[in-house]
Amino acid sequence: MVDKTEIFSTPSPSFFRKDILSYINEQVGLDYLSSRSKEPMLLLESAGKKSCCIFRVPERFAETNPEAYKPKVVSIGPYHHGGKHLEMIQQHKLRFLHLFLCMARNNGADRNVLFKAVMELEEKIRLSYSEDLGESSEKLVYMMILDGCFILMLFLIVSRIIESDESEDPIFTIPWILPSIESDLLLLENQVPFFVLQTLFDESNIGLPGDLNRMAFSFFNLSMNKPERYWVKHRNFEAKHLLDLIRMSFIPMDEYEDFQLINGESGIKSSSDFTLLLSATRLSAQGVDFRLRSDADSMLDIRFKNNKLQIPLLRLDGFISSILVNCVAFEQFYTKSTNHITSYVVFMGCLLNSEEDATFLSDENRIIENYFGSENEVSQFFKTVCKDVVFDIHTSYLQNVFAEVNENTSTWYAEYRSHLKSPWKLVSNSYSFVSSMLQTIAAILFYLSDQNARQTE
Known part of the structure; x- marks a missing residue:
């Protein structure tokens, strides 16, 4: 006869522990294998390395202005490939590819040699992106060649290195298309690695080996309108992609070198020794004089001297605002980047705390040329860009400006200055x-x- 107590008896605690351990071990193995084989990685293990420089901006970071990172007319690279609203320009890429290959052939370059040169870069290309691309080797390499040659043809035509009849080409004759392409080529999510462009350009035998930076500057100068001497200073920069190249061109050369020298020194003050600034109108009320720094090459070249805050002109329009937003995102995600653009945006965000501050810097001091519309939009723009950014003030190229302005607006000095300032x-x-x-x-x-x-x- 079966003992009922044996059938209905409660298992011992050790039985449950063994069962739980077995389940956990099984899931650890299965989940790890499934994550490695089935689901594409949204953040690769290599994303923190120097090689990774092209990132998809997370929704949490982009929620205040999600359209700022999305291309409007042309996709470059894998992140936005196949977008329905981007098909119009996509249809012209193959035409530009054939024009490029024709020019290369006329210069003695074999197309298969060019293609093989890009094929050899596949692993390096994949390591440049922060997530698993999920593309086959064939599709990825073809995408790099198609998009890269499209960009190079734009550069070659605009910089007049090759002669092309633009009078009937819609890319160049319809007024809004080329400026839209310019902006799209400077979005963080819309990049190909710079070494892909350099390889295609070198293997094509079109132009001189050092021409690529110069051609890129000529193209983007359609919207930036800088003198030739401005670009000459940056012709030898080695960038990660086009956005990084333009970002580097904003960095004042002398201050960048000084920053590089002091950044590695010991004994740098901790961030707790610094505070952010008061707004422009409040600083003015406390005796700080604002001056337009008309002799500066870069809008980042801010100085503080003799209680005068000298700020270069900022022409704030859709093109520049898009660059600022995407450069800040790049600096937030690329582990080897300096924080120059982030520092500038935080600094200006402190000054432009309200519509009154934007009016003060626009109308009274002529420091800002506002093509946004209202002054409130200017203030809101900087608040939006600064939201949730990680900013370490003691690694900022503006750390001394922050410190000196705060020191000179202390209570006793402000009182003294405010008396002198008011007649x-x-x-x-x-x-x-x-x-x-x-x-x-x-x-x-x-x-x-x-x-x-x-x-x-």
Whole structure:
């Protein structure tokens, strides 16, 4: 006869522990294998390395302005490939590829040699992106060649290295298309590695080996309108992609070199020793003078001297605002980047705390040329860009400016400066001082006169 107590008895605690351990071990193995084989990695293990420089901006980071990172007319690279609204320009890429290959052939370059050169870069290309691309080797390499040659043909035509009849080409004749392409080529999610462009250009035998940076600058200068001497300073930069190249061109050369020298020194003040700035109107009320720095090559070249905050002109339009947003994103994600653009945006965000501040810097000081619309939009733009960014002030090229402005707006100095700054306060104080001195002199004279009178008696 079966003992019922054996059937319905509760298993021992050790039985449950073994069962739980078995389940956990099984899931650890299965989940790891499944994550490696089935689901594409959204953040590769290599994303923190120097090789990884093209990132998809996370939704949390982009939620305040998600369209700022999305291409409007042309996809470059894998992240936005196949977008329905991008098909119009996609249809012209093959035409540009054939034009490029024709030019290469005329210069003695074999197309298969060119293709093989890109094929050999496949692993390096994959390591440049922060997530698993999920593309086959064939599709990925073809995409790099198609997009890379499209970009190079744009550069070659605009910089006049090759002659092309643009009079009937819609890319160049319809006014809004080329500026839109310019902006799209400077989005963080819309990049191909710079070494792909360099390889295609070198293997094609079109132009001189050092021409690529110069051609890129000529192309983007359609919207930036900088003098030739500005670009000459940056012709030898080695960038990760086009966005990085333009980002580097904003960095003031002398301050960049100084920053590189001091950044590795020990004894740098901790971030707790610094505070952010007051707004522009409040700083002005505390005695800080604002001046347009008209001799600066870069808008980042901000100086503070003799209690004057010298700020270069900022022409704020859709093109520049897009560059700023995407450069900040790049600096937030690329582990080997400096934080120059982030520093500038945080600095200007402090000054432009309200619509009144934007009006003050636009109308009274002519530091900002506003093509946004209202001054409130200018203030809101900087608030949006600064939201949730990680900013370490003691690694900022502006750390001394932050510190000096705060030091010179301390309570006693601000009081002194505010009295000097206001002519009415100065007149009032001068009158009080002179009046007091006259009263003192009169009292002394009266006393001396009284003493003489007593002596004569």
